[in-house]
Amino acid sequence: METCFFCKGTIENSFTNYMVDLDGHFVIIKNVPCHKCRQCGEISFSGKTVTRIEEIIEDLKKILTEVAIVEYVA
Ligand SMILES: [Zn+2]
Structure with a gap:
Protein backbone atom coordinates (compact mmCIF):
# COMPACT_ATOMS: atom_id res chain seq x y z
CA MET A 1 0.00 0.00 0.00
CA GLU A 2 1.25 3.45 -0.94
CA THR A 3 1.78 5.90 1.90
CA CYS A 4 1.66 9.68 2.06
CA PHE A 5 4.92 11.55 1.49
CA PHE A 6 3.99 14.06 4.19
CA CYS A 7 2.31 12.15 7.02
CA LYS A 8 2.71 8.45 6.08
CA GLY A 9 -1.05 8.11 5.98
CA THR A 10 -2.82 5.72 3.64
CA ILE A 11 -3.21 6.84 0.03
CA GLU A 12 -6.41 5.99 -1.78
CA ASN A 13 -7.67 6.54 -5.31
CA SER A 14 -10.08 9.44 -5.48
CA PHE A 15 -11.37 12.21 -7.73
CA THR A 16 -10.92 15.92 -7.42
CA ASN A 17 -11.61 19.14 -9.29
CA TYR A 18 -8.47 20.66 -10.79
CA MET A 19 -8.41 24.45 -10.97
CA VAL A 20 -5.97 26.60 -12.91
CA ASP A 21 -5.71 30.31 -13.72
CA LEU A 22 -4.63 30.94 -17.32
CA ASP A 23 -3.89 34.66 -17.66
CA GLY A 24 -7.14 35.60 -15.95
CA HIS A 25 -9.14 32.76 -17.48
CA PHE A 26 -10.25 30.42 -14.79
CA VAL A 27 -10.43 26.76 -15.81
CA ILE A 28 -11.98 24.02 -13.70
CA ILE A 29 -11.57 20.39 -14.74
CA LYS A 30 -14.02 18.19 -12.87
CA ASN A 31 -13.58 14.61 -11.71
CA VAL A 32 -9.85 14.30 -12.27
CA PRO A 33 -8.53 10.98 -10.95
CA CYS A 34 -6.03 11.52 -8.13
CA HIS A 35 -4.35 9.93 -5.16
CA LYS A 36 -5.58 11.32 -1.87
CA CYS A 37 -4.20 10.85 1.62
CA ARG A 38 -6.88 9.69 4.06
CA GLN A 39 -5.12 11.40 6.93
CA CYS A 40 -4.04 14.87 5.74
CA GLY A 41 -5.98 15.11 2.47
CA GLU A 42 -2.85 15.76 0.38
CA VAL A 67 -14.55 30.68 -16.90
CA ALA A 68 -14.44 27.17 -18.33
CA ILE A 69 -15.70 24.10 -16.51
CA VAL A 70 -15.11 20.75 -18.16
CA GLU A 71 -15.29 17.10 -17.22
CA TYR A 72 -12.07 15.12 -17.17
CA VAL A 73 -12.02 12.71 -20.11
CA ALA A 74 -9.33 10.05 -20.00
ZN1 LIG B 1 -0.89 12.59 4.37
Whole structure:
Protein backbone atom coordinates (compact mmCIF):
# COMPACT_ATOMS: atom_id res chain seq x y z
CA MET A 1 0.00 0.00 0.00
CA GLU A 2 1.25 3.45 -0.94
CA THR A 3 1.78 5.90 1.90
CA CYS A 4 1.66 9.68 2.06
CA PHE A 5 4.92 11.55 1.49
CA PHE A 6 3.99 14.06 4.19
CA CYS A 7 2.31 12.15 7.02
CA LYS A 8 2.71 8.45 6.08
CA GLY A 9 -1.05 8.11 5.98
CA THR A 10 -2.82 5.72 3.64
CA ILE A 11 -3.21 6.84 0.03
CA GLU A 12 -6.41 5.99 -1.78
CA ASN A 13 -7.67 6.54 -5.31
CA SER A 14 -10.08 9.44 -5.48
CA PHE A 15 -11.37 12.21 -7.73
CA THR A 16 -10.92 15.92 -7.42
CA ASN A 17 -11.61 19.14 -9.29
CA TYR A 18 -8.47 20.66 -10.79
CA MET A 19 -8.41 24.45 -10.97
CA VAL A 20 -5.97 26.60 -12.91
CA ASP A 21 -5.71 30.31 -13.72
CA LEU A 22 -4.63 30.94 -17.32
CA ASP A 23 -3.89 34.66 -17.66
CA GLY A 24 -7.14 35.60 -15.95
CA HIS A 25 -9.14 32.76 -17.48
CA PHE A 26 -10.25 30.42 -14.79
CA VAL A 27 -10.43 26.76 -15.81
CA ILE A 28 -11.98 24.02 -13.70
CA ILE A 29 -11.57 20.39 -14.74
CA LYS A 30 -14.02 18.19 -12.87
CA ASN A 31 -13.58 14.61 -11.71
CA VAL A 32 -9.85 14.30 -12.27
CA PRO A 33 -8.53 10.98 -10.95
CA CYS A 34 -6.03 11.52 -8.13
CA HIS A 35 -4.35 9.93 -5.16
CA LYS A 36 -5.58 11.32 -1.87
CA CYS A 37 -4.20 10.85 1.62
CA ARG A 38 -6.88 9.69 4.06
CA GLN A 39 -5.12 11.40 6.93
CA CYS A 40 -4.04 14.87 5.74
CA GLY A 41 -5.98 15.11 2.47
CA GLU A 42 -2.85 15.76 0.38
CA ILE A 43 -3.65 15.20 -3.30
CA SER A 44 -1.24 14.02 -5.98
CA PHE A 45 -1.63 13.12 -9.65
CA SER A 46 0.06 10.42 -11.67
CA GLY A 47 2.37 11.51 -14.51
CA LYS A 48 -0.17 10.23 -17.02
CA THR A 49 -2.94 12.33 -15.48
CA VAL A 50 -0.75 15.45 -15.42
CA THR A 51 -0.03 14.97 -19.15
CA ARG A 52 -3.74 14.58 -19.87
CA ILE A 53 -4.57 17.71 -17.85
CA GLU A 54 -2.04 19.65 -19.93
CA GLU A 55 -3.64 18.37 -23.15
CA ILE A 56 -7.11 19.36 -21.95
CA ILE A 57 -5.84 22.85 -21.05
CA GLU A 58 -4.14 23.22 -24.47
CA ASP A 59 -7.45 22.39 -26.18
CA LEU A 60 -9.31 24.82 -23.95
CA LYS A 61 -6.94 27.69 -24.77
CA LYS A 62 -8.44 27.77 -28.28
CA ILE A 63 -11.97 28.31 -27.00
CA LEU A 64 -11.35 30.10 -23.73
CA THR A 65 -14.09 32.11 -22.17
CA GLU A 66 -13.66 33.81 -18.83
CA VAL A 67 -14.55 30.68 -16.90
CA ALA A 68 -14.44 27.17 -18.33
CA ILE A 69 -15.70 24.10 -16.51
CA VAL A 70 -15.11 20.75 -18.16
CA GLU A 71 -15.29 17.10 -17.22
CA TYR A 72 -12.07 15.12 -17.17
CA VAL A 73 -12.02 12.71 -20.11
CA ALA A 74 -9.33 10.05 -20.00
ZN1 LIG B 1 -0.89 12.59 4.37
